[in-house]
Amino acid sequence: MRSLVQRFAARVQGSRRYAYLMEYEALQWRSREELEADQFGRLRALLRHAFETVPFYREMFREAGVHPDEIKSRADYAKLPCLTKDIIKRNRNALISSRFDVNVLRGNSTGGSTGEPLQFFQEMDVYEQMCANLMLSLKMAGWREGERVFSIWGNPKDFSKKKSLLGKIKESLATTVILNAYKYNEDIFNSWIAEIQRSGNAFIYGYPSVISGFAHHIVNKNVRLNNVKGIQTSAEQLLDDQRSILDKAFQCKVYDQYGSRECPGIASECAHGGMHLLTHSSYVEFVDDPEAPGEAKKVVVTPLNSYAMPFLRYEIGDYAQPVNSVCACGRGFPLMRMNIGRLYDRFVCEGGHILHGTLLVRQVAGIRGIKNFQFHQRDLVNIDLNIIRSTAFDEADRGKIEAINANLSALPVPRVVMRVNYVESFPQTVGGKHRIFISDVRP
Numbered sequence: 313m314r315s316l317v318q319r320f321a322a323r324v325q326g327s328r329r330y331a332y333l334m335e336y337e338a339l340q341w342r343s344r345e346e347l348e349a350d351q352f353g354r355l356r357a358l359l360r361h362a363f364e365t366v367p368f369y370r371e372m373f374r375e376a377g378v379h380p381d382e383i384k385s386r387a388d389y390a391k392l393p394c395l396t397k398d399i400i401k402r403n404r405n406a407l408i409s410s411r412f413d414v415n416v417l418r419g420n421s422t423g424g425s426t427g428e429p430l431q432f433f434q435e436m437d438v439y440e441q442m443c444a445n446l447m448l449s450l451k452m453a454g455w456r457e458g459e460r461v462f463s464i465w466g467n468p469k470d471f472s473k474k475k476s477l478l479g480k481i482k483e484s485l486a487t488t489v490i491l492n493a494y495k496y497n498e499d500i501f502n503s504w505i506a507e508i509q510r511s512g513n514a515f516i517y518g519y520p521s522v523i524s525g526f527a528h529h530i531v532n533k534n535v536r537l538n539n540v541k542g543i544q545t546s547a548e549q550l551l552d553d554q555r556s557i558l559d560k561a562f563q564c565k566v567y568d569q570y571g572s573r574e575c576p577g578i579a580s581e582c583a584h585g586g587m588h589l590l591t592h593s594s595y596v597e598f599v600d601d602p603e604a605p606g607e608a609k610k611v612v613v614t615p616l617n618s619y620a621m622p623f624l625r626y627e628i629g630d631y632a633q634p635v636n637s638v639c640a641c642g643r644g645f646p647l648m649r650m651n652i653g654r655l656y657d658r659f660v661c662e663g664g665h666i667l668h669g670t671l672l673v674r675q676v677a678g679i680r681g682i683k684n685f686q687f688h689q690r691d692l693v694n695i696d697l698n699i700i701r702s703t704a705f706d707e708a709d710r711g712k713i714e715a716i717n718a719n720l721s722a723l724p725v726p727r728v729v730m731r732v733n734y735v736e737s738f739p740q741t742v743g744g745k746h747r748i749f750i751s752d753v754r755p
């Protein structure tokens with residue numbers, strides 16, 4: 313009943329998410345051949361749109377000597393050049409479709425686990441589809457509309473803005489309860505337990521790093537929770553040891569979901585453990601790469617719903633493998649496996665409170681004059697922010713950087729004091745990989 317009211321309310325507001333959900337729910341049972349044809353149709357429509365309205369792609373097609381209508385197979389498409397984060401940064405304006413007014417688009421940026429956040433634009437309809445995909449993914453894992461979802465969420469931007477992404481998701485799931493993943497300690501964990509125990513059947517949704525911290529607490533305190541039907545993790549790679557502690561604490565299945573801010577809705581795990589590619593949402597290629605670990609391949613994604621700033625053959629920065637078997641659930645969505653991914657860091661602060669690295673990254677995400685950066689935690693309170701400036705760095709950028717301390721103190725996060733250092737380079741790490749989070753605090 314509650315979900316019917318919600319659906320009605322959403323429809324009155326002009327929301328398309330339930331129409332999308334119905335469409336996706338019908339698609340999931342189609343045959344693999346039908347889904348491939350449907351997906352390729354979506355891809356070709358996007359290619360034509362990109363060719364006709366996006367200056368960057370018009371030039372790209374011209375240079376490649378092909379017209380979008382000549383791309384008739386996956387092999388044809390695979391001949392086009394890949395899009396990298398660097399290319400996007402250099403051609404940001406040329407990647408925006410002339411059919412959209414940039415002033416009404418939603419600016420967004422990646423969490424930046426590799427150091428330099430990527431800025432891009434999305435139309436609001438992408439969020440309607442994202443909500444639909446979130447509901448579809450929960451349903452694939454056994455959730456029923458109306459059942460409570462405890463969302464352990466971590467982007468403060470989503471807490472503060474009116475009509476935010478979080479608000480939209482909250483709106484879309486009638487019974488979502490948000491638990492702030494940017495600030496938690498033992499007392500807060502205890503209050504989360506009480507709240508979950510009071511609810512009926514529930515699902516938990518959020519970052520594996522945070523939920524597994526919560527799970528350790530539950531196991532250590534010997535608490536029994538028997539009403540959690542499932543856990544869906546997102547935004548970070550779900551590691552095997554995290555999965556086992558979640559199994560132990562909640563005694564229910566853990567479902568992984570793969571997607572990112574720039575490419576939402578790539579794959580979702582079903583109740584049979586199959587990681588299904590959402591063919592209506594993303595066109596995924598697995599590309600050979602000499603640097604890929606083991607059997608893994610480089611993931612190249614084309615988000616099929618982003619028309620305002622299309623990303624064709626985007627190197628998302630992950631490795632995964634296609635799986636050629638058929639899932640016991642009977643869904644036609646093809647399968648993949650992922651065992652190498654991104655990791656996000658976090659700092660332990662005063663009182664055992666956790667400060668997420670992604671929150672810190674967000675402070676510098678919109679500042680264009682920053683070439684690269686690094687957060688170095690000196691003690692429980694003091695964090696050095698080391699910045700390498702680009703030639704575009706200006707006084708406005710300096711002002712934004714100086715405002716970071718004030719911005720942080722206004723957020724519901726542990727107390728920290730940020731000291732900014734402008735540097736020429738970062739110290740070399742083992743393996744040469746740039747680390748954006750370093751901590752001298754040993755928890």
Ligand SMILES: [Zn+2]
Binds near residue numbers: 585640
């Ligand atoms: Zn399945």
